[in-house]
Amino acid sequence: MNLEHLFTLRALVGESQTANQGPYGDRRYMPVSGGEFTGKHLSGTLLPGGADCQLVRTDHVAELDVRIMLQENDGTRFLLRGLGLRHAYPKALQRPGKNDTTEPPGIYFRQSFHFECPPGxxxxxxxxxxxxxxxxDEQGVLIEVFEVP
Incomplete structure (x- = not known):
């Protein structure tokens, strides 16, 4: 399967809010305050107000549920919806320093995306x-997005 690169998305993420542990794990709300996306055919900005509403399960796997509004450089606004998983392989949990803001190798971070766009x-x-x-990384989240043919 040949995937076509759509764009690179850089999301600026605000301070997360965590709810007490429920029956399925911890609920975490991570607001998206802005960002950008750049690609061969699509480029623009991430509008503030989106979020990643995560469930961090008892097995330490985070279920990602993302809703963000994108604005293309031509002014078109559309919704990006994403579902995914993020977790660390055991060796990745052994971080070099407590204050290290970069992500260690060995993190599984994958998502599927759907778009809601107006006619045009x-x-x-x-x-x-x-x-x-x-x-x-220290600036937020960086995601490479590809079209599935």
Whole structure:
């Protein structure tokens, strides 16, 4: 399967809020305060107000549930919805320093994405499935997004 790179997404993430442990694990709300996406055919900004509402399960796997509004450089706004998983392989949990803000190797971070676009030049996004692989760093979250043919 040949995946086509759609764009690189950089999300600026605010301070997370965590609810007390429920029957399925901890609920974590991570607000998205902005960012950008850049690609061959799509580029623009992430509008503030989106979020990643996570469930950190008792097996330490985070279920990701993302809703963010994108604005293309031509002014078109559309919704990006993502579901995914993020967890560390055992060796990745042995971080070099407590204050290290970069993510260690060995983190599994994968998502599937759907788009909701208005009629027009970007309506083709409504009919595709995209997948992404990402990582966190000192600036937020960086995700490479690909179209599944």
């Amino acid at each position: 030049d970007h309506a083709w996004l409504n009919g595709i499935l995209a997948i992404g692989t990402g990582h966190r």
